[in-house]
Amino acid sequence: MTDRISIDLLNWYDQNARKLPWRIPPEDGKAGVIADPYHVWLSEIMLQQTQVVTVQAYFLKFIDKWPNVAALANAETEDVMKAWAGLGYYSRARNLKRCAEIVAFEMDGQFPNDIGELKALPGIGDYTSAAISAIAFGEETAVVDGNVERVFARLFRISKPLPAAKIPIHKHVKTNFSSVRPGDFAQACMDLGATICTPKKPNCLICPLVNLCDARVEGDMERYPVRPPKRQKPSRKGAAFVIQRKDGAIFLQKRPDSGLLGGMSVVPTSDWNSNQDGKTGSDAAPIKLNWTNKGEIRHTFTHFHLVLEVWFGEAETTTEEGWWSGRHELAGEALPGLMKKVLEQAIPDCTKPK
Numbered sequence: 598m599t600d601r602i603s604i605d606l607l608n609w610y611d612q613n614a615r616k617l618p619w620r621i622p623p624e625d626g627k628a629g630v631i632a633d634p635y636h637v638w639l640s641e642i643m644l645q646q647t648q649v650v651t652v653q654a655y656f657l658k659f660i661d662k663w664p665n666v667a668a669l670a671n672a673e674t675e676d677v678m679k680a681w682a683g684l685g686y687y688s689r690a691r692n693l694k695r696c697a698e699i700v701a702f703e704m705d706g707q708f709p710n711d712i713g714e715l716k717a718l719p720g721i722g723d724y725t726s727a728a729i730s731a732i733a734f735g736e737e738t739a740v741v742d743g744n745v746e747r748v749f750a751r752l753f754r755i756s757k758p759l760p761a762a763k764i765p766i767h768k769h770v771k772t773n774f775s776s777v778r779p780g781d782f783a784q785a786c787m788d789l790g791a792t793i794c795t796p797k798k799p800n801c802l803i804c805p806l807v808n809l810c811d812a813r814v815e816g817d818m819e820r821y822p823v824r825p826p827k828r829q830k831p832s833r834k835g836a837a838f839v840i841q842r843k844d845g846a847i848f849l850q851k852r853p854d855s856g857l858l859g860g861m862s863v864v865p866t867s868d869w870n871s872n873q874d875g876k877t878g879s880d881a882a883p884i885k886l887n888w889t890n891k892g893e894i895r896h897t898f899t900h901f902h903l904v905l906e907v908w909f910g911e912a913e914t915t916t917e918e919g920w921w922s923g924r925h926e927l928a929g930e931a932l933p934g935l936m937k938k939v940l941e942q943a944i945p946d947c948t949k950p951k
């Protein structure tokens with residue numbers, strides 16, 4: 598079956614490839630057009646933990662503001678964090694900036710094509726280095742993301758649960774991938790997993806690999822990949838304090854650069870984190886005010902759920918470290934999704950562009 602999978606998959610991809618702003622369409626690739634490593638790297642970093650549909654607008658915004666790696670390396674970190682706001686997993690943005698600086702200033706603006714050298718750069722792990730090397734440089738590399746894992750676990754009915762299943766999955770991808778078009782093969786697997794071999798109700802009837810798929814023969818496609826039992830996420834609670842000036846400006850602070858929401862803009866909160874609850878009452882506020890309770894908001898991080906009690910107060914000054922963000926500036930601040938929820942709970946529509 599070795600060649601069958603790659604031949605059938607690439608024929609399907611030639612007709613059905615998703616049009617994505619960072620991607621070279623298969624017909625252009627076959628005509629010799631090469632993907633821009635900067636585009637491939639930027640999109641792959643954004644796609645870690647984030648859906649394609651969300652990433653597209655962010656990707657276009659980034660390449661419009663910073664059309665190449667040198668431009669991004671020379672940008673203000675604060676501006677990069679602001680442009681990233683809303684995408685989540687903010688350590689990615691900090692690593693993105695550091696990686697751009699290394700490539701621009703120490704590597705003559707050229708991304709390396711070697712997996713080991715790519716992996717030595719900030720924010721680039723096993724998967725991302727493989728994806729960049731296959732897609733941007735045509736290196737013969739097996740690329741395995743969640744979509745590829747699902748497709749291959751089903752094709753070969755891999756009964757080991759994840760993460761142990763990654764080893765046989767990787768082996769099967771390596772045996773079956775196209776050494777002629779490794780980048781397109783990776784993208785074809787991703788597209789098949791995203792559009793046809795979906796987690797629920799895969800559309801096997803239109804799948805190009807239907808005659809090669811063991812799980813389809815047995816009719817137990819949704820069983821794969823086998824997952825270990827889910828661990829319950831802990832629930833944490835705390836309080837957030839929205840302070841407004843008479844002119845409508847909101848008091849913001851910057852989180853420390855490392856850790857949860859690192860480097861992002863936030864309103865003052867009580868001392869909660871993934872391991873401990875914070876206080877929920879107005880007694881935890883950084884300054885004494887006539888606080889009004891605005892109800893609670895819920896947010897889920899990778900490792901825990903959070904319920905924040907939202908408090909609102911008015912003040913003209915504070916000695917706390919931070920800054921006042923005017924009514925027209927708030928939408929442009931580096932506000933994570935959690936803080937947008939807090940602010941909207943206290944003052945509806947305040948984070949929308951004015």
Ligand code: SF4
Nearest residue numbers: 794799801804807810
């Ligand atoms: S036949 Fe069905 S389960 Fe098998 S790879 Fe295709 S879509 Fe996935």
